[in-house]
Amino acid sequence: MRAVRVREFGGPEVLEPAETPTPVAGPGEVVVEAVAGDVLYLDTLLRSGWGADHFPVRPPYVPGSGVSGRVVEVGDGVDADLVGTSVLTETGEINPETGRTVAPTGGYAERVTVPETSLIPLPEGASPREALATLHDGPLALMVSDAAPVEPDTWVLVTAAAGGGGSLLVQLARAAGARVIGAARGQRKLDFVREQGAEFVVDYSEPGWQERARQITGGRGAAVVHDGAGGELGGRAFEAIADGGHMVSYGSGGGTFAEIDHAEARRRGVRVTGLLDLPAETGESRRRLVARALELVAKGWITPVVGQTFALERASEAHAALEGRATVGKTLLVM
Structure with missing residues (x-):
């Protein structure tokens, strides 16, 4: 074989x-x-x-x-x-x-x-x-989305938005009526992120991209950040979040999670949820999440x-x- x-x-x-x-x-x-x-x-x-x-x-x-x-x-x-x-x-x-x-x-x-x-x-x-x-990206996207529900017209920033999980998070946020900023690297990926439904895109290979993302929101920052990039990029994404916002950091690009100043998060009232803070899965709960993702695909709400x-x-x-x-x-x- x-x-x-x-x-x-x-x-x-x-x-x-x-x-x-x-x-x-x-x-x-x-x-x-x-x-x-x-x-x-x-x-x-x-x-x-x-x-x-x-x-x-x-x-x-x-x-x-x-x-x-x-x-x-x-x-x-x-x-x-x-x-x-x-x-x-x-x-x-x-x-x-x-x-x-x-x-x-x-x-x-x-x-x-x-x-x-x-x-x-x-x-x-x-x-x-x-x-x-949907086997892995579907359950992860659903858990991340469930951890920080969004209301219509809420600003949401998604990093690593061109990836399998990130693109589904863009779609889920748009389906909830959010205004989505997708962060990725390079024009090809930015075009792809727009196709997934992001209203705005920022290139995080460019200096000051986090300030650009904040400016898009009118200076307040995103109410929710879904960070699939991790590492230094995840730390920069934290700078683009609004006071009182919620950051779900699930990515570990290069093997490290987002570099977050937790004292600063407390001072600003920002809730930070890490990958290990998401609900512990069993084999059965994972299969239920996959079935839920497949149902959303069938309804046309998401398209992997x-x-x-x-x-x-x-x-x-x-x-x-x-x-x-x-x-x-x-x-x-x-x-």
């Missing part, structure tokens, strides 16, 4: 095509033949060696967090009628206490073995690629955008594109 492995920690070049044993379904498991595999920025961080204290990942390993495809084999105790069903599923070792995967592994492969309980049936007529784009696809064997190019900030929307591997 074709797969891609990380042979050692390092740059994109350590991703290499490999032949691995074809998986077999054990009791309570199914084998899914993948149509497409999800690619997360987290995959690139783990491949580089980041996060060893939090994620039990050691080379050689097959990266990847989830696939869309169809069930081709079932194990003992699983209804044989599932064979042929189109599904989404996360991949990787399951924590028995939470039902969540402990690390994004196993998804860069033609076939994956997962527990039956991990399956999310695709709604009738749903595109496997578009549905896969697959910006680029790469053949499985070109996974290293996908990682290089993500790290080079050359992507818009969702990045997928296709089998």
Whole structure:
């Protein structure tokens, strides 16, 4: 079976095509033949060696967090009628206490073995690629949006707005009637963010972009900031928030979260919600969020955008594109 492995920690070049044993379904498991595999920025961080204290990942390993495809084999105790069903599923070792995967592994492969309980049936007529784009970005965008609800005409600033999660947050805010400022890097991404519904865009590769964002709001600042950039950019986004506002910082570009002066946040009455402050997920709650995201897609409220696809064997190019900030929307591997 074709797969891609990380042979050692390092740059994109350590991703290499490999032949691995074809998986077999054990009791309570199914084998899914993948149509497409999800690619997360987290995959690139783990491949580089980041996060060893939090994620039990050691080379050689097959990266990847989830696939869309169809069930081709079932194990003992699983209804044989599932064979042929189109599904989404996360991949990787399951924590028995939470039902969540402990690390994004196993998804860069033609076939994956997962527990039956991990399956999310695709709604009738749903595109496997578009549905896969909701598997991780959909739940995250919904949790971030739920953490800081917005009213009509509220100013919302979204950083990393051209990414898979950021573009969905732009759409969700617009659907709620907010006035959205999207922050991204470069004209191609800014044009993309406008297409997702942002009323204004700012280029955060330019000095003083946070002041530009504040000026757009009339000088008061955004009532809500959804920060998917993290690091220094996230710290700059904090400068664009209104007194009494709410910042949800969920991104970790380069491996660090936003640099926030928490004493200044208290002085200004700004509420700061970090990624770890969001509700703890179980496998079941995650699947409910995915189903909710798919329902919003079906209603036309959000449209996940697959910006680029790469053949499985070109996974290293996908990682290089993500790290080079050359992507818009969702990045997928296709089998």
